[in-house]
Amino acid sequence: MVTKNEKGQTSVEYILLIVVIVSIMTNVFRQLEGYMVDGPNSLQSKLIKSFSSNAQGSNTEFSGQYKYFVIRR
Numbered sequence: 443m444v445t446k447n448e449k450g451q452t453s454v455e456y457i458l459l460i461v462v463i464v465s466i467m468t469n470v471f472r473q474l475e476g477y478m479v480d481g482p483n484s485l486q487s488k489l490i491k492s493f494s495s496n497a498q499g500s501n502t503e504f505s506g507q508y509k510y511f512v513i514r515r
Contacts, residue, residue, distance in 0.1 A: 478485045 476484070481487070
């Protein structure tokens with residue numbers, strides 16, 4: 443038979459388990475973001491550098507920004 447104290451302990455254990463999992467996943471996603479997006483040697487910056495050298499040559503400046511065009515009627 444389960445007493446009230448054991449039910450409360452189980453709830454606390456589940457809550458602590460969820461907190462630990464969320465904190466670990468947050469750290470993992472921060473590391474992945476630095477590797478893929480934010481870092482100077484990230485995959486995104488390597489892709490933009492490669493695209494700029496292929497699209498406009500290595501002597502011109504490329505900011506990696508989108509350009510907006512207006513189509514007139």
